[in-house]
Amino acid sequence: MTIRFGLIGGGVMGEALLSRLLVHGIYQPSEVIVSEPLLARQGFLQQQYDVTVTADNSSVFALASEVVFLAVKPQVFSAMAQELAGILEAAYSPLVISILAGVSLNQLEGAFPQLPVIRAMPNTPATVGAGITAMCLGAYTNTKHQQIAQQIFSAVGEVVEVSETLMDAVTGLSGSGPAYVALMVEALADGGVAAGLPRGIANQLALQTVLGTARLLEESKIHPAELKDRVTSPGGTTIAGVAQLERAGFRSALIEAVRAAAQRSQELGK
Ligand SMILES: NC(=O)C1=CN([C@@H]2O[C@H](COP(=O)(O)OP(=O)(O)OC[C@H]3O[C@@H](n4cnc5c(N)ncnc54)[C@H](OP(=O)(O)O)[C@@H]3O)[C@@H](O)[C@H]2O)C=CC1
Ligand SMILES: O=C(O)[C@@H]1CCC=N1
Incomplete structure (x- = not known):
């Protein structure tokens, strides 16, 4: 069978995307090639997913007819671009x-001249199909390319299209956001333990509180502030907790976290 999908960098995100694409049957294992420097990792990916593996990035471009998916570290x-410069042939035309x-569209188009390029930012809930991806299209893309990317990222969750000027902000919010939420779940459970709960029960209460609240907000479409108002009984427990969060600068800390991550995303592109 022809190889249609090439993945360069089979790490955390590369593997998350790959596994969902295979589960959804968007690509068959025989249609996929993955490039990875580490032999042990190559062996794992080959055994786990039955895909072709290589350490040679240029062969991914030579073989993958439809998509080359870049999931290496920005650093x-x-x-990688230098290694590929001069090796890529004019005949290669994957998305x-x-x-x-x-890493900006400008940098990507500089590294892959004339090729259709899409810059995207998924997040780790993609691993369980609950991700959200923002994407923006390069100068040489057409509707077919947009549909291919839409299909790929729809396999791992929701997809939004944004202007490239918003991609660093997206990275700071939804790209990095799962880490902030994970910290919050951990800290809530720690609070429960501090208040006397056994660890297992505290973990379960913390996780389900976050899951349930997210689901309630999504399904009811009410504003988060209104939900907060509904939970806070006058003179009750919740307002005591909220007042403490405000004293500790909880909201400000989250706002600054998103800004710092967006700023770091900007720096990584320089
Ligand atoms: N993790 C996340 O939540 C998200 C990450 N991203 C982006 O995804 C990208 C990958 O991140 P992540 O998966 O976390 O990182 P990982 O380090 O887990 O994955 C990167 C993979 O690329 C491999 N690699 C390194 N150099 C090369 C090379 N020259 N050619 C081919 N493969 C190479 C690495 O191998 P080795 O380990 O041997 O170096 C590693 O397996 C990053 O650019 C990040 O910005 C985007 C959204 C969310
Ligand atoms: O931390 C990072 O740089 C990557 C990008 C977004 C999430 N993880």
């Missing part, structure tokens, strides 16, 4: 999809 982008934080 190795220049070295290049990059999920590298901070």
Whole structure:
């Protein structure tokens, strides 16, 4: 069977995307090639997903007819682009999809001249099909390319299209956001333990509180402030907790976290 999908960088995000694409049957294992420097990792991916593996990035471009998906760290982008410069042949014309934080369409189009390029930012809930991806289209893309990217990212969750000027902000919010939420779940459980709960029960209460609240907000479409008002009984427990969060600068801390991550995304592209 022809190889249609090439993945460069089979790490955390690369594997998350790959596994969902295979589960959804968007690509068959025989249609996929993955490039990875580590032999042990190559062996794992080959055994786990039955895909072709290589350490040679140029062969991914040579073989993948439809999509080359970049999932290496932004810090190795220049070295990778230099290694490929001059090797890529004019005959290669896959759609290049990059999920590298901070790396701009301009940089991608400089590295892959004339190729259709899409810059995207998924997030780790993609692993369980509950991700959200923001994407923006490069100059050489057409409707077919947009549909291919839409299909790929729909396999791992929701998809929104944004202007490239918003991609660093997206990275700071939804790209990095799962870490903030995970910290919050951990800290809530710690609070429960501090208040006397056994660890297992505290973990379960913390996780289900976050899941349930997110689901309630999604299904009811009420504003988060209104939900907060509904939980806070006059003179009750919740307002005591909220007042403490305000004293500790909880909201400000989250706002600044998103801004710092967006700023870091900007720096990674320089
Ligand atoms: N993790 C996340 O939540 C998200 C990450 N991203 C983006 O996804 C990208 C990957 O992140 P993540 O999966 O976390 O990182 P990982 O380090 O887990 O994955 C990167 C993979 O690329 C491999 N690699 C390194 N150099 C090369 C090379 N020259 N050619 C081919 N493969 C190479 C690495 O191998 P080795 O380990 O041997 O170096 C590793 O397996 C980043 O650009 C990040 O910005 C985007 C959205 C969310
Ligand atoms: O931390 C990072 O740089 C990557 C990008 C978004 C999430 N993880």
